Amino acid sequence: MRPIYLDYNATTPLHPAAVEAMTQVLKECYGNPSSAHWAGAAARDVLARARAQVARLIGAEPETVVFTSSATESNNIVLRSAARAAPQPAGRIVTCATEHPSVLETLEDLDVEADILPVDGDGRLAPATLAEAVGPETLLVSVMWANNETGVVQPIAELASVAAYRGVPFHTDAVQALGKLPLELAGLPVDFASFSAHKLGGPKGIGALYVRDGTPLSPLLSGGGQERRLRPGTENVPGIAGFGAACAAAERELPGRGERLGGLANQLWAGIREKIPGVRLNGSLEHRLPHTLNLSFDALDGETLVMALDAEGVAVASGAACHSGSTEPSHVLAAMGVPAELGAGAIRLSLGAQTCAEEIGHALEVLPRVVARVRAAGAA
Numbered sequence: 001m002r003p004i005y006l007d008y009n010a011t012t013p014l015h016p017a018a019v020e021a022m023t024q025v026l027k028e029c030y031g032n033p034s035s036a037h038w039a040g041a042a043a044r045d046v047l048a049r050a051r052a053q054v055a056r057l058i059g060a061e062p063e064t065v066v067f068t069s070s071a072t073e074s075n076n077i078v079l080r081s082a083a084r085a086a087p088q089p090a091g092r093i094v095t096c097a098t099e100h101p102s103v104l105e106t107l108e109d110l111d112v113e114a115d116i117l118p119v120d121g122d123g124r125l126a127p128a129t130l131a132e133a134v135g136p137e138t139l140l141v142s143v144m145w146a147n148n149e150t151g152v153v154q155p156i157a158e159l160a161s162v163a164a165y166r167g168v169p170f171h172t173d174a175v176q177a178l179g180k181l182p183l184e185l186a187g188l189p190v191d192f193a194s195f196s197a198h199k200l201g202g203p204k205g206i207g208a209l210y211v212r213d214g215t216p217l218s219p220l221l222s223g224g225g226q227e228r229r230l231r232p233g234t235e236n237v238p239g240i241a242g243f244g245a246a247c248a249a250a251e252r253e254l255p256g257r258g259e260r261l262g263g264l265a266n267q268l269w270a271g272i273r274e275k276i277p278g279v280r281l282n283g284s285l286e287h288r289l290p291h292t293l294n295l296s297f298d299a300l301d302g303e304t305l306v307m308a309l310d311a312e313g314v315a316v317a318s319g320a321a322c323h324s325g326s327t328e329p330s331h332v333l334a335a336m337g338v339p340a341e342l343g344a345g346a347i348r349l350s351l352g353a354q355t356c357a358e359e360i361g362h363a364l365e366v367l368p369r370v371v372a373r374v375r376a377a378g379a380a
């Protein structure tokens with residue numbers, strides 16, 4: 001059996017359409033998009049096409065899409081811009097406890113105060129909790145669309161409406177939602193949204209920021225006039241072409257994929273429950289990305305289980321892959337009230353386009369065996 005990859009939330013294999021688009025640009029399109037001549041014009045065409053492809057997938061106009069180096073950068077632009085615009089005395093930024101480190105750690109670095117709101121046991125932020133927290137000093141509300149560790153989906157339309165009602169800009173880290181859920185940003189009171197290409201079959205090191213027309217924002221960097229001056233620096237044209245192609249492919253393939261992956265994930269969860277005692281699913285069963293399972297195993301260390309599964313060729317994540325290597329318990333599970341010992345025994349299985357029924361069957365053969373072995377070794 002070939003190795004099995006169940007870590008699509010960390011990164012997704014490049015889509016063949018992205019490889020093709022990037023290869024073509026690398027071979028043929030060497031111009032700088034800022035150059036006035038034909039070579040520059042060819043590169044500008046590539047950017048325009050990719051911008052339109054990203055815009056279609058997020059349900060917005062191409063002019064609202066700014067290319068960045070990563071979702072981390074996109075999140076930083078929005079949060080730091082809000083803090084810089086703070087009047088004296090400084091205002092506050094409202095977010096929630098299960099956000100990605102690129103939001104939570106950026107807030108720690110800012111001079112403004114952060115209100116970090118709690119989630120319920122399912123990992124969801126209640127609109128009423130947000131409504132209570134937003135006040136005259138609030139500069140920005142930032143709540144992720146879907147969680148990278150648990151797949152829990154937030155009630156983004158309601159949360160954004162709460163912020164809009166108070167006249168406060170709303171940002172969402174939509175990295176895990178892109179290509180998984182239908183997005184119609186133009187129809188929502190969302191002002192900013194962050195995306196990353198490598199979560200849906202595009203290359204690593206390319207991100208995007210949706211900026212609703214007319215919403216004020218200041219750049220992180222000073223320099224040229226690229227990306228409407230919001231992201232100066234010569235654009236990564238091949239990477240952006242790959243991002244656009246991955247979005248176009250996701251748009252074609254999205255209908256039906258959620259159902260297929262949800263079916264496989266349910267099959268996996270049902271099999272695990274049947275074959276492995278002392279296991280629980282973390283996060284809302286109802287409001288979740290269908291392809292993500294965050295599981296806690298009694299009497300077991302998640303990191304040890306990940307290594308033991310890796311030795312059998314099965315790639316899964318412990319906690320969030322973005323901070324794998326760290327042995328700290330997951331802040332996401334802690335915020336949901338998962339007891340520390342169960343949080344320590346958590347792993348994340350995430351399925352993607354290439355996952356097939358045969359792999360699920362093989363995972364269901366390997367997992368029970370490896371869990372039993374690791375538990376026995378721990379008890380010895």
Ligand SMILES: Cc1ncc(COP(=O)(O)O)c(C=O)c1O
Nearest residue numbers: 070071072100148173175196322
């Ligand atoms: C929800 C979420 N936000 C932000 C990021 C950071 O994305 P990037 O690697 O493009 O900086 C990730 C990456 O895992 C993520 O899952």
